[in-house]
Amino acid sequence: MITREEIIKQTNDALKNEFEFTDEQLVPTAQLKDDLCLDSLDAVDMVVVLEQKFGVTLRQGYDLRTIVTLNDLYDFIEKLAKTHHK
Amino acid sequence: MEWLRTGFNTIVIGGAAVAWLFVSAVVASPFLWLKTSHKDRAVRKFVYIQSRGIVFFMQLASKGLRVETGQRPAGSSIIVANHASALDLYTIGAFGFDNVVYITKGWVFKLPFFRYVMEGAGYIDAEKTPPSQMLELCRKAVQNGCDIVLFPQGSRKDPHARFKSGAFYLAEQLQLPVIPVAIAGTQHMLAAGQFWIKPAKIVLKTFSAISPQSYSGELGHLHMAQDVKKQIMDFVDQQSD
Numbered sequence: 467m468i469t470r471e472e473i474i475k476q477t478n479d480a481l482k483n484e485f486e487f488t489d490e491q492l493v494p495t496a497q498l499k500d501d502l503c504l505d506s507l508d509a510v511d512m513v514v515v516l517e518q519k520f521g522v523t524l525r526q527g528y529d530l531r532t533i534v535t536l537n538d539l540y541d542f543i544e545k546l547a548k549t550h551h552k
Numbered sequence: 553m554e555w556l557r558t559g560f561n562t563i564v565i566g567g568a569a570v571a572w573l574f575v576s577a578v579v580a581s582p583f584l585w586l587k588t589s590h591k592d593r594a595v596r597k598f599v600y601i602q603s604r605g606i607v608f609f610m611q612l613a614s615k616g617l618r619v620e621t622g623q624r625p626a627g628s629s630i631i632v633a634n635h636a637s638a639l640d641l642y643t644i645g646a647f648g649f650d651n652v653v654y655i656t657k658g659w660v661f662k663l664p665f666f667r668y669v670m671e672g673a674g675y676i677d678a679e680k681t682p683p684s685q686m687l688e689l690c691r692k693a694v695q696n697g698c699d700i701v702l703f704p705q706g707s708r709k710d711p712h713a714r715f716k717s718g719a720f721y722l723a724e725q726l727q728l729p730v731i732p733v734a735i736a737g738t739q740h741m742l743a744a745g746q747f748w749i750k751p752a753k754i755v756l757k758t759f760s761a762i763s764p765q766s767y768s769g770e771l772g773h774l775h776m777a778q779d780v781k782k783q784i785m786d787f788v789d790q791q792s793d
Contacts, residue, residue: 484771484778485714486714505716505718506683507683507716507718507721508716508717511717511771511773511774514770514771515771515774518771
């Protein structure tokens with residue numbers, strides 16, 4: 467099963483490639499809206515990027531509005547990966 | 553002698569440019585106010601004339617201003633440009649786009665005087681307008697023969713900032729070609745937060761239009777944004793070398 471470290475690395479790589487973020491910006495406490503300046507369309511794009519990266523569906527049955535920081539995002543993907551693994 | 557030219561640019565040419573904006577507005581206001589039909593179109597034409605004037609003053613203040621205009625597609629387009637100076641807004645006029653709707657940040661709509669022009673011309677507040685309404689307003693603008701102008705970087709703070717994909721999403725939804733516009737040198741003439749107008753070489757260029765159909769998939773608009781940014785910024789950086 468994918469480890470949390472791998473999730474963090476792959477998520478950050480995807481965000482760096484698609485949204486031009488730097489390592490300095492991608493700290494776990496960074497808020498997606500206020501610190502990374504992701505607007506609503508960016509949020510949708512980010513979900514699609516991560517779905518393609520991890521091969522999971524994030525858009526159905528989950529309230530993505532609860533994801534405020536990068537750490538929330540890592541937690542969410544980790545939880546989802548565990549569910550898929552079961 | 554650079555400081556002398558900077559002083560002259562700021563006081564004499566800058567002063568003349570501000571006077572041009574003020575006097576042209578005073579002269580045009582009664583006519584625009586009395587106009588009963590197509591008032592928004594008339595205000596957009598007025599902004600175009602003001603822009604041409606500002607570009608003229610920019611030319612006087614510059615070390616040379618060159619405009620390279622590519623072939624324009626028929627019908628409306630989405631015009632996207634890099635953004636590093638308050639002067640950029642006016643440079644769009646240099647290409648002959650005389651009927652454009654700008655989509656801008658909300659604070660511009662709060663500026664005294666400018667707000668009346670913005671509202672009168674039918675410009676769109678990007679922060680106040682919900683996405684669904686944005687699409688409808690743009691569709692209406694296109695039906696009225698307008699081009700739509702956006703600065704996808706959204707701010708003048710970082711000249712190399714990411715191009716947000718909203719403009720390209722609009723192009724995808726409205727099936728309009730995207731015209732990339734490179735604005736090189738204005739950041740050296742009047743950078744964000746600066747007061748002094750420095751002499752600088754300015755190059756303005758439109759590239760060939762890009763069809764949204766060239767990009768497929770759910771992330772097509774995101775990839776178009778990345779490609780257009782690269783095309784524009786490569787040119788801008790080349791001019792700075």
